[in-house]
Amino acid sequence: QLQLQESGPGLVKPSETLSLTCTVSGGSISSSGYYWGWIRQPPGKGLEWIGSIYYSGNTYYNPSLKSRVTISVDTSENQFSLRLTSVTAADTAVYYCARMGTTTVTLDYWGQGTLVTVS
Amino acid sequence: SYELTQPLSVSVALGQTARITCGGNNIGSKNVHWYQQKPGQAPVVVIYRDNNRPSGIPERFSGSNSGNTATLTISRAQAGDEADYYCQVWDSSTVVFGGGTKLTVL
Numbered sequence: 001q002l003q004l005q006e007s008g009p010g011l012v013k014p015s016e017t018l019s020l021t022c023t024v025s026g027g028s029i030s031s032s033g034y035y036w037g038w039i040r041q042p043p044g045k046g047l048e049w050i051g052s053i054y055y056s057g058n059t060y061y062n063p064s065l066k067s068r069v070t071i072s073v074d075t076s077e078n079q080f081s082l083r084l085t086s087v088t089a090a091d092t093a094v095y096y097c098a099r100m101g102t103t104t105v106t107l108d109y110w111g112q113g114t115l116v117t118v119s
Numbered sequence: 120s121y122e123l124t125q126p127l128s129v130s131v132a133l134g135q136t137a138r139i140t141c142g143g144n145n146i147g148s149k150n151v152h153w154y155q156q157k158p159g160q161a162p163v164v165v166i167y168r169d170n171n172r173p174s175g176i177p178e179r180f181s182g183s184n185s186g187n188t189a190t191l192t193i194s195r196a197q198a199g200d201e202a203d204y205y206c207q208v209w210d211s212s213t214v215v216f217g218g219g220t221k222l223t224v225l
Contacts, residue, residue, distance in 0.1 A: 037214070047154075047162065047205055049214035060212050063120065096161055104168060105209035106152045110161035 002027040004097050004111035012091075012118050018084040022097030022111060029078045030055045035100040036080045038071060039107070040093040048093075052100060053080055087118045121210040123217035130223045137193040139220045141206030144187060149208045151189040153182060156203045156219075165204075166191060196224050 008020035022036070029036060037052030051061035053071045061069050065084070073080040084091060094113040101108060124142040131137035141151060151169050154162035164173055166182040169189065179194045193200055201224045206217040 039214075046219040047156075047216045049216060052214070062213060100214070104152075105150060105214070106164055106167040107154070107162070107207070107214075108164055108167075108173070110163075113161055 002099065002109045004099065004109055006095060006097050006111045006114040008114065008116070010115060010117060012087055012116060014088055014118055015086055018082070018087050018091060018116055018118070020082045020095055020097075020114065020116070022080050022082075024078045024080075024099075029073065029080065030075045033102050035060070035102060036073065037098055037100055037107070038082045039096045039098055039110075040091075041096070041113075042090075042093045050082065050084075050095075054102075089118050092116065092118045120213070121208065121215050123206055123208065123215055125204075125206060125217040125220045127218075128221045128223065130225055131193070131196045132225050133198065134195055137196050137200070137222055137224075139191045139193075139204050139206075139222065141189040141191070141217050142187055143189075143208065146187055146189050146208065147185045149184075149210065151182065151184050152207045153180075153191045154205045154207065155200075156205065157201075162205065193222070196222075198224050200224055 003025045005023045012018045035052040038050040051071045053059045068085045070083040096113045097111045098107040099109040153166040155165045156162040169184040170182040181192045205219045
C-alpha cells in the first residue's frame with residue numbers, strides 16, 4: 001500500500017523559507033505515469049494546489065505562487081520536497097503531499113498533512 | 120485562469136439524494152474529479168474522470184458532467200457522508216480546485 005508522509009518544521013518565521021519533505025513508501029517515486037505534488041489548506045479554508053513534479057524533474061507550478069516555489073525530487077531517497085520563500089502569515093496552512101496520475105490527473109494518494117504556522 | 124464555482128453549502132435529509140454542483144466554462148470538455156474531506160483528514164477521491172468510482176467507494180456516489188456544470192450525486196445520504204466536497208480539473212498544466220461545498224445531512 002502506497003504511503004506518503006510529510007515532514008518538516010511546524011513553525012516558520014515571517015520572511016523566511018518554508019521547507020517540507022514528502023517520503024514515499026510502498027512504491028517507487030520513479031514509477032512512470034505519476035506526478036508528485038503539494039497542496040495546502042489554510043485553516044477553515046479550501047484546497048490550493050502548489051505544484052507538482054515528475055520523477056525526471058519536470059515541474060508544474062501554481063502561477064500565483066510560482067515566483068516563490070521550488071519543488072524538487074530525490075529518487076535515491078524516494079522523496080520530493082517543497083521550498084516556499086518569503087513566507088507570511090497567509091502561508092499558514094496544512095500542507096499535503098499527494099500522488100497524481102499523469103493520465104487520470106487525479107490525486108489518488110495523499111499524506112496525512114502537516115500544519116505549518118508562520119509566526 | 121480557469122475557475123470552478125461550487126455552492127458553499129448543501130443540505131440533505133437522511134436517506135434522500137444530495138446533488139453538489141461544480142460550474143466552469145465548458146467544463147463538460149474536461150475530466151472532473153471529486154474529493155470528500157472529513158474534519159482533520161486528508162481528502163479522498165470519490166469520483167474520477169466525471170463518473171468513475173475508485174474501489175471502496177459506495178455505488179451511492181455518482182457523477183455527471185455536461186456543458187458548464189458537473190454534478191456529484193449522493194444517493195440515500197447517510198450521516199457518514201457529512202463532509203466537505205471539492206471538485207477538481209486539470210487546465211493549462213495546472214490543478215484547479217473548486218472552493219468546496221459543505222454537505223450537511225439532516
